[in-house]
Amino acid sequence: MMTSVQDQTQPGDVHAGTAHHGHAQDHHQAHGGHGEHGGPGDHGGHAGHGDHVAMFRHLFWANLVLALPTVLLSESFAMLVGYEVPGPHWVTWVSPVLGTVVFAWGGRPFLTGGLAEIRSRKPGMMLLIALAITVAFVASWGATLGLLHHTLNFWWELALLVVIMLLGHWLEMRSLAQTTSALDSLAALLPDEAERVEGDQVVTVAPGDLGVGDVVVVRPGARVPADGRVVDGSASMDESMITGESRPVRRDVGDQVVAGTVATDSGLRVEITATGDDTALAGIQRLVAEAQASSSRAQRLADIAAGWLFWLALGSGVVTAIVWTLLGMPDESVMRTITVLVIACPHALGLAIPLVVSIATERAARGGVLVKDRLSMEAMRTVDTVLFDKTGTLTKGRPTVTEVAPAAAAGLDADVLLRLAAAAESDSEHPLARAIVRAATERGLDLPAATDFASSPAVGVTAVVDGARVRVGGPALLEEEGAAELDAVEAWRREGRIVLHVVVDGTVVGALALADEVRPESRAAVDALHRRGVEVVMITGDAEAVAASVAHQLGIDRYFAGVRPEDKSDTVRALQDEGRHVAMVGDGVNDAPALAQADVGIAIGAGTDVAIGSAGIILASDDPRSVLSVIELSRATYRKSVQNLAWGAGYNLAAVPLAAGVLAPIGFVMPMSVGAILMSASTIVVALNAQLLRRLDLRPEAAAPLEG
Numbered sequence: 001m002m003t004s005v006q007d008q009t010q011p012g013d014v015h016a017g018t019a020h021h022g023h024a025q026d027h028h029q030a031h032g033g034h035g036e037h038g039g040p041g042d043h044g045g046h047a048g049h050g051d052h053v054a055m056f057r058h059l060f061w062a063n064l065v066l067a068l069p070t071v072l073l074s075e076s077f078a079m080l081v082g083y084e085v086p087g088p089h090w091v092t093w094v095s096p097v098l099g100t101v102v103f104a105w106g107g108r109p110f111l112t113g114g115l116a117e118i119r120s121r122k123p124g125m126m127l128l129i130a131l132a133i134t135v136a137f138v139a140s141w142g143a144t145l146g147l148l149h150h151t152l153n154f155w156w157e158l159a160l161l162v163v164i165m166l167l168g169h170w171l172e173m174r175s176l177a178q179t180t181s182a183l184d185s186l187a188a189l190l191p192d193e194a195e196r197v198e199g200d201q202v203v204t205v206a207p208g209d210l211g212v213g214d215v216v217v218v219r220p221g222a223r224v225p226a227d228g229r230v231v232d233g234s235a236s237m238d239e240s241m242i243t244g245e246s247r248p249v250r251r252d253v254g255d256q257v258v259a260g261t262v263a264t265d266s267g268l269r270v271e272i273t274a275t276g277d278d279t280a281l282a283g284i285q286r287l288v289a290e291a292q293a294s295s296s297r298a299q300r301l302a303d304i305a306a307g308w309l310f311w312l313a314l315g316s317g318v319v320t321a322i323v324w325t326l327l328g329m330p331d332e333s334v335m336r337t338i339t340v341l342v343i344a345c346p347h348a349l350g351l352a353i354p355l356v357v358s359i360a361t362e363r364a365a366r367g368g369v370l371v372k373d374r375l376s377m378e379a380m381r382t383v384d385t386v387l388f389d390k391t392g393t394l395t396k397g398r399p400t401v402t403e404v405a406p407a408a409a410a411g412l413d414a415d416v417l418l419r420l421a422a423a424a425e426s427d428s429e430h431p432l433a434r435a436i437v438r439a440a441t442e443r444g445l446d447l448p449a450a451t452d453f454a455s456s457p458a459v460g461v462t463a464v465v466d467g468a469r470v471r472v473g474g475p476a477l478l479e480e481e482g483a484a485e486l487d488a489v490e491a492w493r494r495e496g497r498i499v500l501h502v503v504v505d506g507t508v509v510g511a512l513a514l515a516d517e518v519r520p521e522s523r524a525a526v527d528a529l530h531r532r533g534v535e536v537v538m539i540t541g542d543a544e545a546v547a548a549s550v551a552h553q554l555g556i557d558r559y560f561a562g563v564r565p566e567d568k569s570d571t572v573r574a575l576q577d578e579g580r581h582v583a584m585v586g587d588g589v590n591d592a593p594a595l596a597q598a599d600v601g602i603a604i605g606a607g608t609d610v611a612i613g614s615a616g617i618i619l620a621s622d623d624p625r626s627v628l629s630v631i632e633l634s635r636a637t638y639r640k641s642v643q644n645l646a647w648g649a650g651y652n653l654a655a656v657p658l659a660a661g662v663l664a665p666i667g668f669v670m671p672m673s674v675g676a677i678l679m680s681a682s683t684i685v686v687a688l689n690a691q692l693l694r695r696l697d698l699r700p701e702a703a704a705p706l707e708g
Helices: 045-072 075-081 089-106 108-119 125-144 155-178 181-187 280-293 297-326 330-343 347-366 374-382 390-394 414-425 431-442 475-481 489-494 520-531 544-554 565-577 592-597 626-660 672-695
Strands: 002-004 194-198 201-205 215-218 227-232 235-238 249-251 268-274 369-371 385-389 395-406 450-456 460-465 468-473 498-504 507-518 535-539 558-560 582-586 600-604 617-619
Touching (some): 045 075, 045 108, 075 155, 089 108, 089 125, 089 155, 108 155, 125 155, 125 330, 297 330, 330 626, 347 369, 347 374, 347 626, 347 672, 374 600, 374 626, 385 390, 385 565, 390 395, 390 507, 390 544, 395 414, 395 431, 414 431, 414 450, 414 460, 414 498, 414 507, 431 498, 431 507, 468 475, 475 498, 507 544, 520 535, 520 544, 535 544, 535 565, 565 592, 592 600, 600 626, 617 626, 626 672
Parallel strands (some): 385 535, 385 582, 535 558, 582 600, 600 617
Antiparallel strands (some): 002 558, 194 201, 215 268, 227 268, 235 249, 369 617, 395 507, 450 460, 460 468, 468 498
């Protein structure tokens, strides 16, 4: 049932009856544009990034040492700079010999990568580099042996080109390796030791030796070794490393705690509920790994652009060779053709998108936004409607005492009434009973001991408190007692609240109103979405009155009430039929079909349930303002991708004609070495632009500060 907040109908009766009380996720690694064709880019997984960083670092420094004498003892370089190569005749062979080593050793990654691209029939950057250095190598030996004109001696250019390419790839691999640091940081969250309770003793063991059901001691300042449930104690937990939320969260007996979080002020005893790959931390690691391996439309666009650039380079090279040859300058033809092939290498273009997306994914993970599918992240910038599931998303998903109303004739104040009710409920495990006890504790009330506790399904509880017979329950309890409800409860029912009466020795002394507490961050999230032009819609299985109350309280545009879990996907489809791009935000359990149907599925509160296959984006925090962080990150990632694509492709398109020598008639001819330097400079510009994403503030409070 859909209702506009502005045009809501009169809510009907609310029936709150339950058993007790009547209370009611194409493999394309971030490879710099050449990975799937083999060669340096064909590195799988995170260890591969580290291996390639070390390999290119070693190759760069070793070949730099070889390149220095190759360049300095090259006669063509000496003539260019204006000095004579000193020493005996054999010195002239230093450049050819060392240049050959540089070609064979330093150029090997590019040569093997080029061969792999030929085999896969997907020519790209590696083939262009391989072709350029091979032509330079053959031409240089031809000039050295006197078979070609001496001006075709390119040893110093060849050495410089290989070293510059190795430097570019080293920087690229290092940048890509840095994007996996989120995984390393997550792995480092686990403590080296755990203290397991064995009888009357506490034994130090490795976290890997813990099993489900073990009880461990978590001391103040220590990290939780595995997921578990608090069985003794209460502590403020620093969960920022998991959720991105800087504010400590109080965890009491019965609450879940996550591996890697820190007990900041006091100790706990925790019963282990999950270990190893089943923990939330391991789930987050898997999600980050999957995200970095997933492809994106922008990434595919960069690959297509690189493919077209190859044919442009090949065509330009052929035309250049023909034109300069027809002009009677074969030597210049070879030099210009080589320069064209070097300049056209789509190094910056290949790096443009993968680096942006990888950094965005890593930055998101550090902010508690886990991107499982990069396509979802890209689509988030076009979302114009956010559909929130109510329970557990906009609300805390647990009942909270919202009103305490003593009967006028009873002569009790609110604290005394709540104290009596909490004492009677203290032995009950029902969620409403826990809510009443929690409310009394938060008010600092001392609860007297209760005796003769009894629970009656669909009626309520009975206990003796301070010598009086105290009963707490719903409508069935009043029927048994033959008593009438208080006048104040009618307004509560219209608002969809759960109503419990308190009866002492047969007399109604007051009533309590309970409701699913709205998160204080929800209103800030809704307001911030409205400021960005996004419509906010709520969906819930609750009754009309409950939905209307929450929607009105939060300023939500539309809501759907009384929707069964299996029908939520139909609601998403209906919004999409209106032409809307919908992001569905839910808890990832009953909302799975709707999350899958939405243009973007966002699962919230992943700290205890990260293995959600139906959502493309998972929020480690249960703060709905994190949705704003996803939108901001998506838009920033798109801007950087467009900027890098424009720079990478535009640079190549402008540089190729210069490399071909179109300005030769006015005396400007671009040297091949200058072309290589400019190309690497383009790569550095793209990399630096992508790094700016790291400055994005993804904290929920930055996206939508709370009022007051």
